[in-house]
Amino acid sequence: MGETLLRLRGVQKRYGGVRALRGVDFDVLAGEVHALVGENGAGKSTLIKIVSGAEVADEGTVEIDGAPITGGSTQAAMEAGIATVYQEPHLFGELTVAENVFLGRELRTNGRVDWAAQRTRVGELLAQIGLDPAIGDVRVADLPVAEQQLVSIAKAFAHSAKVLILDEPSAILTDREIEVLFGVVRNLRAAGVGIIYISHRLDELSQISDRVTVMRDGEVVATKPTSELTVRQVAELMVGHALGSATADRPAPTGDPVLAVSGLGRSGAFTGLDLTVRPAEVVALYGLIGSGTDAIARALYGVAPADAGTVRVDGRQVRLHSPQDAAAAGIAMLPGNRKQQGVFANKSIAFNISSAHLRHLAKLGFWFDRRKERSIAEDFLRRIAIKAPDVGTAVGALSGGNQQKVVLARQLVRAPRVLVLEEPTQGVDVGAKEEIHRLVLELADGGSAVLVISTDLPEVLQLADRVLVVRKGAVVREFERGASQADVLAAAAGDEGETAA
Amino acid sequence: TQQNPGGGGGGGGGEDQVSVAFVPKLQGIPYFEAMNTGGQKGAQELGIEWIYRGSSTADPGAQTEIVNSLIQQRVDVLVVAPNDPDSMAPVLQEAADAGIKVMTSDTDAPNSVREAFVNQASPEGVGTALTDALLEAMGGQGKYAIVSCGQTAANLNSWIEVQKRVTAEKYPNAEIVDIVYAGEDEAQSVTMAKDLMNAHPDLTGLVGECTASAPGVAKAVTEAGKIGQVFTVGLGTPQSMKQYLENGSSSAAILWDVEQLGYLTAWAGKQLASGTPFQATNNVNAELSAVTWDESSKELLLGDPLRITTENVDQYDY
Amino acid sequence: MTEIETVPAAERARGEGIAARVLRIALTERVVLLAVLLVVVVVWFRVLGAGGYLVAPYDVRYLGNALESMVPFALLAVAELFVIVSGRGGIDLSVGAIVSLAGMAFGFMVGVWEWPLLPSIVGCIVVGALLGAVNGALVAYVRFPALIATLATYYAYSSLALISNGNAPISTPPVVALHSLTRNVNFPEPLPPVPLHVFTILLPCALLAWVVVSRSTYGRSLYAVGTNDVAAAYATQSVARTRFTAFVMSGLLSGVVAVVTVGQFASARPDAGIVGNGMALPAITVAVLGGVAIQGGIGRVGGVLVAALLVTWLNAGMLLAFPEGAEGSRYQLLALGLVLVLSALLNTVALRRYGRLS
Amino acid sequence: MTSTATTAAAAPTRRRPRVRAIEGQEIALIGVVGLLWVVLSLVTDTFLTTGNLQNILFTVAPIALIGIGMTAVIVTAGIDVSVGSQAAVVMVIVALLVRDSGLPFLPAVAVAVVVGLVLGAVNGLLVAYGGIHPIIVTFGTLNIYRFVSLQIFGTEQVAGVPPTLAPIGGGAEGKLLGVPTAWWLTLVLAAGMWCYMRFWATGRHLYAVGGDAFAARLAGVRVRRRQISAYVLTGACVGLAACILIGSGGLVQQNVGTGLELRVIAAVVIGGTSIIGGRGTVLGTVLGALLVGTVSSAVTLLSWPSELAQLFIGLFILVAVGVDLLRERRRSAR
Ligand SMILES: Nc1ncnc2c1ncn2[C@@H]1O[C@H](COP(=O)(O)OP(=O)(O)OP(=O)(O)O)[C@@H](O)[C@H]1O
Ligand SMILES: Nc1ncnc2c1ncn2[C@@H]1O[C@H](COP(=O)(O)OP(=O)(O)OP(=O)(O)O)[C@@H](O)[C@H]1O
Ligand SMILES: [Mg+2]
């Protein structure tokens, strides 16, 4: 491994009252993949934002090749050779793929943008990460999400960087897309690039990283060669205490199905879906992104209604044309995209929890019972350790994991008959993950039916009594508890050669 | 009520001299500025205090606020040129209740408690003068159109009525083909005047009904290069019409001696304050030796409208 | 109202001195900031008056009188609050035009068809609500951007108002009689006489609006939809209906204002709401000054009312401070502009100083 | 933005829409305007006359001209409602200089542009560095600039302005090959801006800023510089437009420019520029202005009551933008 490319010393950052970073030392060497892990809110993204100039450190120094960079200018950081893929992909729907990839650093020949050069270069990049090279001048808004995420990764490779930062790139990638990603990362490492790799999928670390730095509460608790650490050790370092084994073996569920779906379909998304979930049963739908699982979830919740088939809850056939219908039928849903579909960021925890139960919390039909709202919220704050001083806290002030808990709490207020969970623990740390799994199983044990829709295979296998594999909008196979990762993945990926999209 | 020593412009109630406050429709157009000049001149000579306060937009609401501030100021006489006669009536009532003598000038608020209206010229007079001046230029015949301003401006509309009638009665071969409203906006009236000329290729006359559209129609004719083919008259202030009178795009501007109107307003204010009743004909000053007072309608009439042409335009510096 | 709290809880949790806390509240709570400003303005003009710099006493009587011009803008600003809070660039440029058109309808009902008063008032408000509903339908269901839809209806409604009675105002005796709706009511000294409709219209409407926005379930879904409409949909809110209702409320309040203006002017003017700079821009300005965030989801009735009061009394003072010609109404423009920009700057400072989340 | 695509399930890589040279909205507009012109030429024998067309083009020029800047502003998710007051400030200053100090043509134009630049820069700085929402900033400056212009006017309006600026005015001197020079000027600037926003890096950045300013900043786009540049450009356009409005001289009233902002915004949004930013072209704006101009002149030509003009403008806004909405919906449905 080569000389030190990036050196942080005593970096501190405060957001209003929150101390996001408290004196962090951190190095990246040439030709190493340096994994950065930590619970939600540990400070990883903040660290990244400072290195990449999106934020200015309150104290401490950042050096690239021994040259200190003054934060606050993303431009300067890029010129210094830092490329970043941020946690949430930032793309511009109205601009083409090529324009997005080169945004801010267009290829120029004597001042003017060299569109031809960009098109050829973007072609290579897209090919590299397994996308159709021809989509270079397609509007990004016209691409499916998965491809958008890949584009945002292509962006990071567009320029020869000294240090490449990947903040949870795998969070919304499917395993085969991750493989593509790793391939590119390994090439870059070989080329002497220093890579910072942030992820909550600890199992990835051993495959890709050389060193691991664990953060907790804005501090670095350990930096070790990956070879010297087991996944469990890393996890325990992150949460700061020993972990109990999570896998619960639960009694085989019995009784008439709570949720019975037959022949459900939505043109262009999925077809002929049959599935039943019995009381206290957890069923998972597993599929690669674009397989249509998300569409199934939206159909069951009435957001994007199905145009064929029937849904029965406790034997009664229900009409699902809007979330209101779903709620009336006893179906609740934890949406997959926390930021866009989940939280009201600048509103309080109480507001966020009560927002789906306004009628339930109404007196005389219109007067809103704020006392009841408060007591419900405080109850949840106690029951599920949400890290917040009080229920008046704005949800935006919480880290990803805690935000997720709040959104989940919203679904649990009136224990629903059917709970649909879409990517329940995406971008959530191990500690919070355990917590969320516990809550879900609690609900199930109460006799509700739980349908998990996830692209996180270990989670699926751990949580579900049955796994239905979906490909191209149809269920292709069913597995009982205890199936092997390899089998499920193979079923989901289908035969070689076809693109994940 | 509390006094305010030397309150800027010494508005305060009843002390030293009689205070007459005039509220124009809006500020910053030469017409009312000229009235103000005349008013001040009058105040000088008559030894009264003249207050001039208006809004920068012709907005009834804003005008009401201004009047309120003057009531608060306890002026002796309040003179208003109302943007909206109806809405001004109740406000004048409040002023009267506060013991202030109220009158109107330039534009009347008929069904209000005003004790006098200083009328620059009868609608009859203005309407006839405009029509005559234009048709004189047009040779007593042909099609013409009117570019008016605010759709709701009471006195403009009353003049237009007269123009319609006089044209019909006096000039059988003449015809009003269209009436458009350009707001108090010169640029808009230019555009509309051109539209009218395009819409009616045989158009030979245009009337600018207010001080904004009078120069507007003339400018339109100039720019369209139709001087001599299309004749315009308008209710314009001398200086803004000068260049168009000189280049022949405007045949005449119909107006009255606005400064004298201001003077007369000040004089009438003083009369009211001192409770002196008006005579059938009043000798106000050298120029205004015989101002008639109509007891029934409580109107002072300034006299006949002026026809301003290249000859006399330079006599007026507004 | 924790639901529009924007200060990180950690901030409050952290120990801070009294002075610091007061400063923080003054800077982050718009209502407080405005209240302080209001006091400053009143005191300042009192001082000027005492020093003889005003042409007339800036006394309670005058302030009471000034309330008359506050009523329309306060109500329309509240109307804007509804639509702006409803989010996705919500804004209503057509309120002034609605005032004109509904006012003309009112004029016809009272002055021409000679309906009795109450039915006419109800009728006028209904017309306003219907016109608002058109906006609402365009924005919420057809999904026009609010600025565009209401710009279009602004043009359409204004022209309809003018056409309705051939440009002429309606001021038949019954209409003129309506002025009694807005007469002053006297109180024992030292209380000033106050325009009747402050009590009969402004306060009831304001109270109602406050209940709807801050205490009703509708208000909750309004804030939810305005903050994040996708999340609101997932939280079983009917986004479209909530937005639609916001515009109906806006139109309804404009209808109320129509009644007020017809009373004030003692005539139904086809251009009542659009003369001069029109009523929409000032109303939006007051709403924004009152702390309504353009991006939606944030804003309170209280703030808007205080803002309206501030602007009204500031303007009233300006007229006495600058008596010469149009100076007064000119400095009103300057003051309004500066207050708006400076208070917004203060907010930015506050947010940079105390942190604002998302 | 990514959310827009969440509905799009796996679309096969082929049949993906490429970006076209002329957007659907512009085609739609060309259709509407063209149709309107054909109909008017048929039903009136007065529409298709040089005099009338010249008048329409000249009247539209200032709106379209300011629209060029406004398009950039709105594309960056901003808005500038102060253009009317800006125009008033520029016009009074220039008119006074031209009349009282006999300022010749070019210097006058230069002064106008510089004043415009300054007024625009104030808006831009407040938006970029003041962190204030554009609509608030410009509502504020709308009032402040109006105050400034009125103070310069004093109690007078500016009458008897000599025809110094006639070369870009509405008169005979203001024509080139029978077309108003004001319109040539607009076309040239519009063409330049069109290329800039389409092919220049910083031009494309305007769209990024409007799409998501923070993300743009992370990508290294000079967000603030782009914002400021848009408002400054608008100011400059207002400067030129002011010269056109003074044109062959005459009267400059104190109320000049009131309501101008709404007319310009109308033109821009009819032109298919998304009010939430990130989308729009100058070509659309010019067509939008042309549509508005045609409608209002048509009303007079047909000798309909002039207050009908606004009704039709309102309806056309709904039609034009409605077409665009449908197109968008079909696109995102794909
Ligand atoms: N813009 C902000 N304003 C206020 N606080 C913030 C902001 N961004 C982050 N924080 C806080 O700083 C801390 C670190 O946040 P950060 O996003 O770096 O955590 P993270 O390690 O990236 O978490 P995750 O794994 O969920 O992404 C958290 O407590 C978070 O609440
Ligand atoms: N909205 C914002 N909030 C906080 N900081 C910002 C914001 N916009 C920009 N900055 C900071 O100011 C720096 C310069 O601004 P930016 O690069 O976005 O535009 P710019 O044209 O480069 O500004 P300048 O001309 O001042 O450099 C940015 O690198 C960023 O650190
Ligand atoms: Mg993070």
Ligand SMILES: [Mg+2]
């Ligand atoms: Mg910079």
